[in-house]
Amino acid sequence: MRLVVIGVNHKTAPVALRERLALVGDDVNIALKQLEAFTDGSVIVSTCNRTEIYALVPQALASQNSTLPSSNLTSSLDSQLSESQKAESTGQEVASNAFTSSSKLSSATISAHIIKIKSWLATFKQLSLSEIDSYLYVHRDTHALTHWLRVAAGLDSMILGEPQILGQIKRSVHLAQEQKVLSNQLGWVVDQVFAAAKRVRNETKVGAQAVSLSFAAAKLVTQIFDDLPSRTLLVVAAGEMNRLVATHIAGLGVGRVIICNRNPERAEALAAELRNPNRRVEVRTLQELPQVLAEADIVSSCSGSMDLLIDKTMTLQALKRRRYQPMLMIDLAVPRDIDSTISRIDDIYLYSVDDLQHVIAGNIEQRRQAAVDAELLVSQLVVEMDRSFQVRQVGKDIEQYRARTQDQVDKLLHDSIAQLQQSDASPEDILTELSRRLTQKLTHAPSKLLRKAAREGDSELLDFVVAGLNESHRGRR
Incomplete structure (x- = not known):
């Protein structure tokens, strides 16, 4: 999902450090604009009990080499990533990536951006990374989504089930919208979190009883x-x-x-x-x-x-x-x-x-019992949200794949038309060559995926791809 959460709260950091890391007032607007340079959208939630950055890791792998927010960060990243990990994030040719979901970045790439955000936060608050690193927690992908939903539903609050945090998150999202740093994808995630948090509070009794x-x-x-x-x-x-x-x-x-x-x-x-x-x-x-x-x-x-x-x-x-x-x-x-x-x-x-x-x-005990039901519902909702995200994302992957394929077809067709106009070769020979080249282009990626699945012994993927390709041929008859 490319979602990461980095922050501190009342359980991981003393109040003195939380005060130093707090982002309030104009700091939030400045911070959001700086984060925009190396994220695909971000939201900052800063209250008396927590300071958290919710961000999407950039989808473009090339952004891993973008300008870093501190002079020491490049060497820090170099020490964190092995040569093999760096090679993994350099990208592949279009044909090699044709059937790879663009939503899945390498672990090294995500780790690199987490280090970027940590280092940026330390620099922004004029602290050393070593001073705050042990207090920071990091969640990624579905774990990050689970954390965000637990926070929004009041399950991670000092007072279990308190409703104020959801309003604070909504204000934080509004600030991100005002600064125009809430990307469409992150906005979609936010909408899902708000809808899911509402379900948790409506379908369980975690916030029904007064505890202050x-x-x-x-x-x-x-x-x-x-x-x-x-x-x-x-x-x-x-x-x-x-x-x-x-x-x-x-x-x-x-x-x-x-x-x-x-x-x-x-x-x-x-x-x-x-x-x-x-x-x-x-x-x-x-x-x-x-x-x-x-x-x-x-x-x-x-x-x-x-x-x-x-x-x-x-x-x-x-x-x-x-x-x-x-x-x-x-x-x-x-x-x-x-x-x-x-x-x-x-x-x-x-x-x-x-x-x-x-x-x-008595109400606190009732909330603790209701929290068990709420946690189960959170787990179910995260699975639903993750699947919805993948369905949404694969639609974009398909659109991009079709666009790349159409570009290749257009180029081959353009070359063939030029040959018909300029060459002495027969139209039959030119069309035969066009058909052969189209076949090679369109079957290259599936063939490569089949060989990869066979080499890795992934029989389930192999059977699935073979069945899908055969089904597509039957559908054209």
């Missing part, structure tokens, strides 16, 4: 409320945990958010993150909490205060003003922000951090 506090809180909202644009979220304290919860819940489409916080600057910073044309975001003081509580359908509190912020009396008053419409309260604080006795009140759904942790623990 913020995700679990968002799940509760969808289970209790519908018509989310008409709902109001009250965020009590604007710390990091509440920021994550608020981001998840607001992302569901909640139409209004109220933020109560002691520090107005932090509250305004969170409000700026959550505000959009379809969502109204307001900042209130913590002293206004009793008044705004009645306006909230969903409450998320995580203040770090040593005292209760929401007691039973305040809640009963708010519930009465709401005409006893249901309220979801999520208390992530330790010590608690919300009086635990509130859970006994009708129309109040109160969840503490311990409640959510119990839910998450």
